[in-house]
Amino acid sequence: MEAEISETAFELRPLYRQVREAMVSRLIDGRWQPGQMLPSEQQLAVEMGVSQGTVRKALDSLAADNLVMRRQGRGTFVAEPEEGRLLFKFFKLTADDGRRRLPDSTVTALVKTKASAAARAKLGLPPRGLVWDLRRTRFLDGQPVIAEEIVLPAGRFPALDRVETVPNNVYALYSARFGLTVAHAVERLKAVAATAADAEQLGCPAGTPLLLIDRIAYGLDEAPIEWRVSRCLTDAFHYGVDLK
Structure with a gap:
């Protein structure tokens, strides 16, 4: 599993929240830039060592906060300040x-x-x-x-x-x-x-x-x-x- 996601046995946060926080860290440090298309859910799941459903739930949470934008048929993009x-x-x-x-x-x-x-x-x-x-x-x-x-x-x-x-x-x-x-x-x-x-x-x-x-x-x-x-x-x- 990617180092950004805790494997501690006593971790109380839901796994999708850990994945979300790992994604937010990429927004903070600039690895994901405004307007950039994100890797597919499947690619992110493999990279982070979690299920595709967990990745989808984390992305849904980011979309609800207007940090990423879902575009039908195109993918998920980092939101731009419109x-x-x-x-x-x-x-x-x-x-x-x-x-x-x-x-x-x-x-x-x-x-x-x-x-x-x-x-x-x-x-x-x-x-x-x-x-x-x-x-x-x-x-x-x-x-x-x-x-x-x-x-x-x-x-x-x-x-x-x-x-x-x-x-x-x-x-x-x-x-x-x-x-x-x-x-x-x-x-x-x-x-x-x-x-x-x-x-x-x-x-x-x-x-x-x-x-x-x-x-x-x-x-x-x-x-x-x-x-x-x-x-x-x-x-x-x-x-x-x-x-x-």
């Missing part, structure tokens, strides 16, 4: 009329700086850790609705300031440029009042109620790779989640 799919997965503001819209973004600042105590705690950084502080305004229907700050560990995003244009979909940038895939995120929501800076950025009176979204995004290795704070106007929009 604009709409990724944005709607992580962008939960919806117009009150129910329509989903893709936001536009304008970067207002990008600086490398010493991590604050809060950033060190959120991102698990050492006392003298450095971060990128990215600030932007996000628009829906041409109106500024989100004042956003994104803090990234500088060590995992080398030369971020050399990126010619920071795209609206930064998660696609993380994947394509730095090999970091956002696997999941944890958010905390709170009602706050707009500060003077928020008011200037969003064109609203100071004291206007805002929805604050505090998010930590994690990579495939479960390490935090982004701390994001979004301060949102919600007079025409709401935060919508489909609970299943």
Whole structure:
């Protein structure tokens, strides 16, 4: 059996979970690249020393998390960070009329700086850790609705300031440029009042109620790779989640 899969007699995880983790490690270290076609289930089963059914179950789990894509008659491919799919997965503001819209973004600042105590705690950084502080305004229907700050560990995003244009979909940038895939995120929501800076950025009176979204995004290795704070106007929009 491949070394990546434990043969310990006391292993409690189902075998397909071990196979899945072995596959995820290939995504993390870049052996499997976005858009790449994977070997067949039969080839993977022989390589990993497990049954084809176990491989299929592991791939099904990856597909459910949008890490691989099944294409009928063609095979299984590593998922590519596609604009709409990724944005709607992580962008939960919806117009009150129910329509989903893709936001536009304008970067207002990008600086490398010493991590604050809060950033060190959120991102698990050492006392003298450095971060990128990215600030932007996000628009829906041409109106500024989100004042956003994104803090990234500088060590995992080398030369971020050399990126010619920071795209609206930064998660696609993380994947394509730095090999970091956002696997999941944890958010905390709170009602706050707009500060003077928020008011200037969003064109609203100071004291206007805002929805604050505090998010930590994690990579495939479960390490935090982004701390994001979004301060949102919600007079025409709401935060919508489909609970299943």
